[in-house]
Amino acid sequence: MKLTRVFVFLIIAVCLVLPASVFAEPITINWWHAQRSARGKVVAKMIETFNASQSDYKVVGAFKGNYDETMNAGVAAFRAHKQPHLLQVFEVGTQTMMLSGAIYPVYQLMNDAGVKVDWSRYLQAVLSYYMNAEGNLMSMPFNSSTPVMYYNADMFKKAGIASLSKTKPITWDELGEITKKIVEAKIAPAGMVTAWQSWTQIENYSAIHNIAFASKANGYEGLDCKLEINNPQVVKHITQLKSWADDKRFMYGGQKYQGPKAEFLAQNVAIYMDSISAIAKLKKTAKDFKWDVAPLPIEAGTIKPQNSIIGGASLWVLKGHSKAEYKGVAAFLKFLAGNDMQIYWHKETGYFPITIDAYDSLKAQGYYEANPFQEVGINQLNRAIPSKISRGLRLGYFVQIRNIINEELEQVWNGKKSPQEALDNAVVRGNAQLRTFEKTYK
Numbered sequence: 001m002k003l004t005r006v007f008v009f010l011i012i013a014v015c016l017v018l019p020a021s022v023f024a025e026p027i028t029i030n031w032w033h034a035q036r037s038a039r040g041k042v043v044a045k046m047i048e049t050f051n052a053s054q055s056d057y058k059v060v061g062a063f064k065g066n067y068d069e070t071m072n073a074g075v076a077a078f079r080a081h082k083q084p085h086l087l088q089v090f091e092v093g094t095q096t097m098m099l100s101g102a103i104y105p106v107y108q109l110m111n112d113a114g115v116k117v118d119w120s121r122y123l124q125a126v127l128s129y130y131m132n133a134e135g136n137l138m139s140m141p142f143n144s145s146t147p148v149m150y151y152n153a154d155m156f157k158k159a160g161i162a163s164l165s166k167t168k169p170i171t172w173d174e175l176g177e178i179t180k181k182i183v184e185a186k187i188a189p190a191g192m193v194t195a196w197q198s199w200t201q202i203e204n205y206s207a208i209h210n211i212a213f214a215s216k217a218n219g220y221e222g223l224d225c226k227l228e229i230n231n232p233q234v235v236k237h238i239t240q241l242k243s244w245a246d247d248k249r250f251m252y253g254g255q256k257y258q259g260p261k262a263e264f265l266a267q268n269v270a271i272y273m274d275s276i277s278a279i280a281k282l283k284k285t286a287k288d289f290k291w292d293v294a295p296l297p298i299e300a301g302t303i304k305p306q307n308s309i310i311g312g313a314s315l316w317v318l319k320g321h322s323k324a325e326y327k328g329v330a331a332f333l334k335f336l337a338g339n340d341m342q343i344y345w346h347k348e349t350g351y352f353p354i355t356i357d358a359y360d361s362l363k364a365q366g367y368y369e370a371n372p373f374q375e376v377g378i379n380q381l382n383r384a385i386p387s388k389i390s391r392g393l394r395l396g397y398f399v400q401i402r403n404i405i406n407e408e409l410e411q412v413w414n415g416k417k418s419p420q421e422a423l424d425n426a427v428v429r430g431n432a433q434l435r436t437f438e439k440t441y442k
Helices: 002-017 037-053 067-079 091-098 106-113 124-130 153-158 172-184 197-208 232-246 258-265 278-285 323-336 339-349 356-364 372-382 398-413 419-441
Strands: 027-033 057-063 086-090 140-145 147-152 190-194 269-275 291-294 311-317
Touching (some): 027 067, 027 323, 037 278, 037 323, 037 339, 057 323, 067 086, 091 311, 091 398, 106 311, 106 323, 124 140, 124 372, 147 153, 147 197, 147 372, 172 232, 172 269, 197 269, 197 398, 232 398, 232 419, 258 278, 291 372, 311 323, 323 339, 339 356, 398 419
Parallel strands (some): 027 086, 190 269
Antiparallel strands (some): 086 311, 140 311, 147 269, 147 291
């Protein structure tokens, strides 16, 4: 009996000495994202590693569907006062999120939480997309990508075409000759296919050639911007692609990525333009042929091409939570940006490491010597200081505008509209969306 009393007294004494935090449950941080399948497993591993690294916070990840569905779920949750701490939103939702009144800017979060971040050590072409007019970071870059050109190296060899440079882009004229040779030799049913046609063939085409997609510095300098994609050079580019569609040098495979990727994997085309994030999938599925990666083409006479622009998504911190919870959010964002996690994310998915330190570490390890195709997008993104045009796009209702562009381009490919007519119509319809957005948020 005496021993039992002594034991009880000892427990009480220990409890009085130890801080209450020892017995407290970790603070839960909810993160809603759009990463599924293999990428979802990578995200789950990153969360698991963070949770195991400390005991103050517990991050809980939840897949909420594709990008559109995840953003919509976040908006609905905020209105119902049931919002998560972190919400993954694709890049075309940037303007809407910035003006939503629902966000806690990342630069401010980090300052308030006392987390020091050297933003100069991040890829500036990535950061600039998510900065406000004053140059402050509003959301944390996460899965950042840019489009590149994949090609079937076996088909090139069979056609007697040399391997493409991983740093110096070929011209669109040269690509026309390559695809012509492939098709005429019946090496493939068609020459090339493109995923995300608005992103690759208009948005990035314009950025690389420093052509305005919209006025007001692509929307960065005012909500009263207007689309300018019906300019002579873009019209000429789409006209060329239409002529290639007519002689099978170009195949339309669908608006997004599933169709175009399937055509490339089935070896129905020799060339496929898509995000660098396709690398991970191709490494696992393209087993029947050798493939390689090159930068996107440029127009002949382009002296110094600009950087391509990013795609993917960033992490937005939502308002309505406690100071203690936000300290956990800041700690988690810092963890995700650390070398180990950035290297792991890049290797597993193909998405950029967003910090220069992680990139330098990979180079020092010889990773890019063993996997040179994974550096193509990074070099393309970093080959020039972003201009007011090539830093990105800041447009309201951009999701709807992209859908409009896709619809109009389909009218070109099926011969129902001329390129000029389709792009003129896209401008009229897109500007109507911009004016509605302006009235809503001005």
